[in-house]
Amino acid sequence: MTTGVAARESYYERTGEHSYKPTAHAGGAWSTDEQHFSPLAGLVAHALERHLATRPGNLVLARISYDILGRIALDECEITVETVRPGRTIELLEATVTIGGRPVVRARAWLLASMDTSAVADSPHERLPAPEELTPWAMSERWDGGFVSSIDVRRTPPLRKGRTAAWASSPVDLVAGEPSGPLASYIALVDIANGIAVQQDPTAWMFPNLDLTIHLHRQPEGRWTGLDTTTTFGPSGQGLTSSVLHDLRGPVGHAEQILTVRPLPGD
Template identity: 75%
Template sequence: MSPGSYYEPIDDHRYKPTLHAGGAWNADEQHFSPLGGLVVHAIERHRAAGPDDGLVLSRISYDILGRLALDECEIEVAAVRPGRTIELLEAVVRIAGRPVVRARAWLLAGLDTTAVAGGPDDRLTPPESLSAWPMSEVWSGGYIASLDVRPVTAPRPGRTTAWISTPLDLVAGVPASPLASYLALVDTANGIAVRQPPTAWMFPNVDLTVHLHRQPRGTWTGLDTTVTFGPSGQGLTSTVLHDVDGPVGHAQQILTVRPLPGA
């Protein structure tokens, strides 16, 4: 696919997905990953209409309420808990008038805490030194086809560390922040370390929660991912998130695991 964008703007609140946003499970659905980035883009546009208070997005939790048709979507953002140093926003995505995603984002005061900063700082092998992996050999869909995927080591069932990037814009003709562009790739984590072939088993996530201890930078999203399947139909995808400078946070996705009919 040629470079382009995942969405085209219709107005300030409505967006049309392109074929590049096509889902991995069904061609007529959106992959959630770029939609997750679009939600952050909408939140940032909502906040830009007010004064600059220095708050930074530190956690966002998405609940996927239903089928994400590859169709026009509308995003409404509102404050749940306004504040000068801590704020909670909610974004609701609607397709054909029906809520399909509900996201809540905590924004915290941005302060200089360099003197006490600390934690794991292991850096991944830089993506420029790694070979590309054709993820489309495992998954179908326009979104997967749009990606540049570079594993740090050979992918194996339930465990993969990889860099993800894309040449596409999030929204055509509208600059997206590094954060929105970064988060638009995080949901890919559930597809890089598959435990079972997606042609035989379904394991879609019904949520995604991201916690950040610093703001990511650069054009690469690093995913250090572990996938666990339980014995009673549930699974968990857990990811340490990286940028080129090291870890930036964590992501969790709960999965519904089930065999494909007739597989």
């Protein structure tokens, strides 16, 4: 008997205690038979949160740094988490994503004790205009892939090449039938920064990122990920995408992505 309620769509389906199968919504922007790194980054954060939920304490994520070790196929992946440096006030975790027996991503996360420092809280960064004040941007007109097609992006008019600000949200669950915390859902949208403030036409140039590093001075809240982003290309094949991260209350941290810049092969 059906209930008449449609099942919610998701980026991943759990296939085991530590394994997940990506859906078509996780398809990549550079190649549709690869995973877009953005939802996978969120999935790693989800695995870290589940690992921490089994233990007492008040540690929160202050930095997570992902290294992309190779092609991330649109295939089942396994995520393992281990403690590198235990501690009651400072701890370091490492997560490894494996596909077909090969590590494809390694992430290290620094956790710090949560305490009340509201009396000295401050940031020099101004808040972004609210999402409803910005124009919806059809990101899929410039980029391919199931992930890009699944998200809602509101962007300011680019001030120049490589410079813009945007909000992103998604109606798609991270893991089917499994609640995700606000941090994992937030992180699952950060990696699009490299696609919103482009320096060059992606049909002529490639500029994939090799890593993603996120520093947080406050835990993000709500369904919107804000990105105030600048992309710089150097003269010898390297680039850098830098973002001030926001939620609706204001700035929450920074993200950096190193890029390998090269022309697409000719026909």
